[in-house]
Amino acid sequence: xxxxxxxxxxxxxxxxxxxxxxxxxxxxxxxxxxxxxxxxxxxxxxxxxxxxxxxxxxxxxxxxxxxxxxxxxxxxxxxxxxxxxxxxxxxxxxxxxxxxxxxxxxxxxxxxxxxxxxxxxxxxxxxxxxxxxxxxxxxxxxxxxxxxxxxxxxxxxxxxxxxxxxxxxxxxxxxxxxxxxxxxxxxxxxxxxxxxxxx
Amino acid sequence: xxxxxxxxxxxxxxxxxxxxxxxxxxxxxxxxxxxxxxxxxxxxxxxxxxxxxxxxxxxxxxxxxxxxxxxxxxxxxxxxxxxxxxxxxxxxxxxxxxxxxxxxxxxxxxxxxxxxxxxxxxxxxxxxxxxxxxxxxxxxxxxxxxxxxxxxxxxxxxxxxxxxxxxxxxxxxxxxxxxxxxxxxxxxxxxxxxxxxxx
DNA sequence: GTCTATAGTCTGATAGAC
DNA sequence: GTCTATCAGACTATAGAC
Numbered sequence: 001x002x003x004x005x006x007x008x009x010x011x012x013x014x015x016x017x018x019x020x021x022x023x024x025x026x027x028x029x030x031x032x033x034x035x036x037x038x039x040x041x042x043x044x045x046x047x048x049x050x051x052x053x054x055x056x057x058x059x060x061x062x063x064x065x066x067x068x069x070x071x072x073x074x075x076x077x078x079x080x081x082x083x084x085x086x087x088x089x090x091x092x093x094x095x096x097x098x099x100x101x102x103x104x105x106x107x108x109x110x111x112x113x114x115x116x117x118x119x120x121x122x123x124x125x126x127x128x129x130x131x132x133x134x135x136x137x138x139x140x141x142x143x144x145x146x147x148x149x150x151x152x153x154x155x156x157x158x159x160x161x162x163x164x165x166x167x168x169x170x171x172x173x174x175x176x177x178x179x180x181x182x183x184x185x186x187x188x189x190x191x192x193x194x195x196x197x198x199x
Numbered sequence: 200x201x202x203x204x205x206x207x208x209x210x211x212x213x214x215x216x217x218x219x220x221x222x223x224x225x226x227x228x229x230x231x232x233x234x235x236x237x238x239x240x241x242x243x244x245x246x247x248x249x250x251x252x253x254x255x256x257x258x259x260x261x262x263x264x265x266x267x268x269x270x271x272x273x274x275x276x277x278x279x280x281x282x283x284x285x286x287x288x289x290x291x292x293x294x295x296x297x298x299x300x301x302x303x304x305x306x307x308x309x310x311x312x313x314x315x316x317x318x319x320x321x322x323x324x325x326x327x328x329x330x331x332x333x334x335x336x337x338x339x340x341x342x343x344x345x346x347x348x349x350x351x352x353x354x355x356x357x358x359x360x361x362x363x364x365x366x367x368x369x370x371x372x373x374x375x376x377x378x379x380x381x382x383x384x385x386x387x388x389x390x391x392x393x394x395x396x397x398x
Numbered sequence: 399g400t401c402t403a404t405a406g407t408c409t410g411a412t413a414g415a416c
Numbered sequence: 417g418t419c420t421a422t423c424a425g426a427c428t429a430t431a432g433a434c
Contacts, residue, residue, distance in 0.1 A: 031230050032310060034404060045423045047407080056405070108366035109308050111231055147394055155371060155385045156394055162367040167307035168357045175353070186354045194393030195346055195355055233432060249434065 014052050016042050021063045026103045030060055030110040057116040060107075061123045067103060068126040075133050083140035084147065087160070088188060090137075094164045095184050099173060104165030131157060163191055213251050215241050220262045225302045229259055229309040256315040259306075260322045266302060267325040274332050282339035283346065286359070287387060289336075293363045294383050298372060303364030330356060362390055 020041045024033045035056055039046040053059040074093055078086040098104060107114045117123050134157045141147040147156065172183045219240045223232045234255055238245040252258040273292055277285040297303060306312045316322050333356045340346040346355065371382045 029310060035406080036404075045425085046405095047424095048422060050406070051421090054406095106366050106370075108369075111228060148392075151385055151389060151394055152377070154374070154376070155367070155389070158367045158370045159365075159389060159394070162365050162370075165366065166358075166361050167305050167364065168354070168361040170307075171305075171357045171361075172354060177353070178351070186350055190350060190354070190358060190393070192393050192395050193347075194389070194391050194395075195350055195358070196391050196393075234434075235432070245434080253434090255433065 010052075013042075013044065013048075017044075017049065017052055017059070018063055018066055021059055022067070022103055023101055025060065025063060026098070026101045030056075030107065030113040035059075057113065058120070060113055061117055061120040063103065064107070064117065065122050065126040067105065068130045071105070072130050072133055075130075075137070082144055082146065083137045084144055087134075087137055087141055088192060090134075091160060091163060091191065092184055092188050094160075095169065095187055096180070098164055098169055099180050099183070105161045106165050108162075108165050134160065159191070163187065209251075212241075212243065212247075216243075216248065216251055216258070217262055217265055220258055221266070221302055222300055224259065224262060225297070225300045229255075229306065229312040234258075256312065257319070259312055260316055260319040262302065263306070263316065264321050264325040266304065267329045270304070271329050271332055274329075274336070281343055281345065282336045283343055286336055286340055287391060289333075290359060290362060290390065291383055291387050293359075294368065294386055295379070297363055297368055298379050298382070304360045305364050307361075307364050333359065358390070362386065 017038065020038055021033075024037055024041065027033075028037075035046060035049060038059070039049045042049070049059075053062065071090075071094070075086070075090055078089055080086045080089055094105065107117055135153050138147065138153045138156050142149050142153070166187070168187065169183065172178055172186070173180070178186070216237065219237055220232075223236055223240065226232075227236075234245060234248060237258070238248045241248070248258075252261065270289075270293070274285070274289055277288055279285045279288050293304065306316055334352050337346065337352045337355050341348050341352070365386070367386065368382065371377055371385070372379070377385070
């Protein structure tokens with residue numbers, strides 16, 4: 001018989017580590033985040049950190065996997081009637097997560113991380129699942145006549161990911177001129193409707 | 200009488216350093232670019248590098264200043280009749296520069312760099328000039344009725360900058376599925392017209 | 399060549415589960 | 417009381433600014 005207490009403790013600690021990594025990656029980015037930071041913030045020794053994740057890269061990869069899995073769940077939970085509205089709601093959700101300090105969906109801030117992710121199986125699998133779900137929604141929205149067929153689906157999917165690491169978000173937030181709601185509105189409307197004419 | 204030869208040599212070397220920094224910053228980003236890389240690529244000793252630029256941050260700042268100044272010149276040279284078309288042409292130019300390996304207009308890939316730039320006077324001055332020119336064009340385009348008045352000018356200006364560091368560009372380019380012309384078209388049309396309906 | 403930062407390792411002490 | 421996980425922190429190795 002196993003001791004579920006120990007196991008549960010370990011799981012909780014792993015969650016805590018991932019929570020901290022999520023915040024710190026969002027705040028500082030991969031390169032500027034140190035493993036000492038993470039350990040200190042969680043309140044554990046660095047050696048314990050390495051009991052859970054064999055490297056900084058694996059920790060970041062796992063954090064991304066959790067984000068992708070959450071995003072897939074979020075997509076599945078969408079109640080909007082059309083694919084177009086689901087996409088809008090999904091982007092709005094992602095932007096609000098980002099405003100709260102979450103990590104972007106693309107590891108665009110670090111080419112070193114990006115390279116190591118490209119060989120991380122769980123990461124690729126999770127990304128693939130999310131990609132499939134998003135591509136399907138975009139194609140559906142095209143079928144509804146809501147989205148321009150001239151733009152390829154893979155371009156649109158990539159562009160949606162890219163919105164979550166769009167520095168416009170931080171610049172607007174830093175400016176303190178606009179509320180979070182306004183920022184999200186500008187970005188969602190700007191992305192779907194463009195900047196030409198009235199919305 | 201001064202010795203113009205020596206001076207000219209120095210200026211040429213400084214230009215060469217900035218050219219190399221421009222390419223390497225575009226290729227690897229600030230954090231991943233090393234001063235050893237730069238010195239090696241220019242073909243000079245690292246110590247010589249520090250004769251021209253007292254720090255990596257100053258080198259990056261000067262590279263950005265040169266980019267901003269070039270962008271202002273590019274704006275001034277625009278022949279298009281309307282402000283709206285000038286903005287489109289300017290974005291297209293910036294994206295093509297980026298595709299050729301140039302640096303983005305926002306230092307969004309490195310928060311450490313960003314912080315040091317915020318205290319760099321020449322950088323701020325150059326940025327301010329470019330900002331003023333772009334803001335004026337955007338307001339003009341709003342006056343022409345070409346751009347949605349619902350979106351604040353500072354949001355649009357920031358969003359234009361952000362297009363030049365949009366990772367969508369690299370992802371599309373890496374995919375090899377589309378030509379540079381197609382990628383630029385997707386991004387310019389996507390930005391101005393949005394992704395809704397036909398272009 | 400020097401110095402700092404940081405990923406990753408190792409050790410001896412300690413606390414708590416059983 | 418024993419044992420195992422965890423702790424604090426010293427330590428190594430390396431990279432890179434200067």
